[in-house]
Amino acid sequence: MIEKWIENKRIAIASKHQKQQVIQPLFLDLFNCTFISTDIDTDLLGTFSGEIERKLSSYETAIEKCRMAFKVTDADYAIASEGSFGPHPTLFFVPADEEFLLFMSRDEKLIIWAKHISTETNYNQIDNPTEQELKDFLIRIQFPSHKVIFKGEKKIEKGIENINILNQLVSYARQNNHTFRIETDMRAYCNPSRMKVIEETTHKLLEKINSNCPSCDLPGFSVQEAVKGLPCSQCGLPTQSTLKHIKVCQHCNHQEEIFFPRGIKEEDPTYCSFCNP
Numbered sequence: 001m002i003e004k005w006i007e008n009k010r011i012a013i014a015s016k017h018q019k020q021q022v023i024q025p026l027f028l029d030l031f032n033c034t035f036i037s038t039d040i041d042t043d044l045l046g047t048f049s050g051e052i053e054r055k056l057s058s059y060e061t062a063i064e065k066c067r068m069a070f071k072v073t074d075a076d077y078a079i080a081s082e083g084s085f086g087p088h089p090t091l092f093f094v095p096a097d098e099e100f101l102l103f104m105s106r107d108e109k110l111i112i113w114a115k116h117i118s119t120e121t122n123y124n125q126i127d128n129p130t131e132q133e134l135k136d137f138l139i140r141i142q143f144p145s146h147k148v149i150f151k152g153e154k155k156i157e158k159g160i161e162n163i164n165i166l167n168q169l170v171s172y173a174r175q176n177n178h179t180f181r182i183e184t185d186m187r188a189y190c191n192p193s194r195m196k197v198i199e200e201t202t203h204k205l206l207e208k209i210n211s212n213c214p215s216c217d218l219p220g221f222s223v224q225e226a227v228k229g230l231p232c233s234q235c236g237l238p239t240q241s242t243l244k245h246i247k248v249c250q251h252c253n254h255q256e257e258i259f260f261p262r263g264i265k266e267e268d269p270t271y272c273s274f275c276n277p
Contacts, residue, residue, distance in 0.1 A: 005077075005110065005219075006209075009112045012075035014065035016042045018189035019081050022199040023101075026206060036075055040068045048085075048186045049149055049156060057114065058082040062102035070106055077110075079103050081198055085186055097121035097194055099201040103209060112220040112250060114205035119195045125183035134170065137182065138163075148188035151181040158191050181201040185275050214251035220250035223258075233266035237274050241267045 005152045011033050013020040024035050043052060046063050054061060081101045088096035097120070101114040108227040122141040129137060141148070144161040160166050166182070173180040177258035190195055213221040225246040229238035245258040 003106070006033050008032060008034075009076040010032060010034050010074065011077045011079060012036050012038045012069040012073045014038055014040060014069035014078050014080040014148060015188070016040065016189045019195075021189075021200055022195050023079060023081070023202050024208050026199070026202045029202065030210070037075050038069045038073055038080040040065075040072060042080075047157060049151070049183075051156070053264065057116075058084060058098075058100035061107075062100055062113070063104065063111075066104040070127065077103060077105055081188075081201070083186065083188075083194060083198075085121065088119060093120065095123045097123065097197045099194075099197050101198070101201045101205045103205060103236060105211070110254055112205065112208050113198070114201055114208055115247050116204055117199060118200065120193055120197060122184050122191070122193050123186060125181055128179055128182050129182065134182070141184050142193070145192060147185040149183050149185045151183065153178045153180070159185055159187070205271065207249070211247075213254055214256070215254035216249060216252040218249070219252045221247055221254070222250075224248035224255075226261075230260075230262075230267045230273055232262070232269055232272035234269040234275050235272060237272065239267045239272050241271055 013023055013035065032150045039176065042065050045054060045056065045064055056064065061082045062080040066078035069075060069078040081099060083097060083099045085097055088094045096117055098115065100113065100115050102111065104111045124141050125136045126133065144163065147159045147161045150157040150160060150166060151167065152173050157169060168247065170180065185191060188195060188198060208222040209219050211221045212219050223245045226242045227244045227246065228240050229243040230241040231237065232239050242261060243259065245256060245261045247256045
């Protein structure tokens with residue numbers, strides 16, 4: 001089991017934005033390990049506010065963050081997270097938060113990752129709003145519990161949670177006929193909604209860590225795909241309900257099919273598109 005790798009080991013969380021607040025307690029609930037602090041500037045790999053472009057994929061960025069943590073600590077393992085924001089992959093007009101969380105050993109022989117997509121995000125922005133538009137926007141994005149970024153023609157101010165400071169920046173821009181944008185600050189410690197999604201992703205990661213492959217015995221054996229097609233109990237035709245899960249090892253690619261993961265072999269006709277169109 002994974003305990004032989006993690007028990008009494010040192011783990012570094014490669015984050016500049018306090019993600020350890022939600023990641024660390026969940027690990028300590030399961031494992032007797034030690035977390036060590038890191039002093040690294042992960043913004044060098046890209047910023048949400050756009051000053052530094054992220055050139056790597058989420059997976060590659062998380063790998064680099066872990067490597068940065070290993071350079072400045074004696075940790076046995078490192079954990080790194082990378083988030084991205086935009087339209088949901090299937091609900092195209094709904095904003096989504098996609099979080100990628102990776103656990104890696106110093107020798108990089110053990111790498112386990114989890115991904116989670118959530119629509120529970122306040123990700124948004126507004127350009128040159130009127131006073132009323134600004135008030136409505138701030139309510140929508142849950143200001144001031146969720147901080148904002150002000151982008152003017154000559155200035156970027158991050159982590160704003162004081163309405164007076166925001167109003168001063170807006171007034172100056174208007175008085176000087178400057179264009180400006182106000183957007184949600186998506187850095188983890190500035191955004192409780194994102195912190196919640198990172199916490200949910202940590203649960204997924206821990207589930208993978210606690211699942212060993214029956215072939216190579218390494219952790220990371222988990223559900224990769226849910227296949228629809230559970231037959232209707234009335235007409236026998238396939239429904240949109242899950243027929244089976246396909247579990248795949250992240251290391252040796254061993255696969256297994258788990259039929260009827262919900263414990264039922266037929267679906268109620270209520271959920272059949274033929275019997276109940």
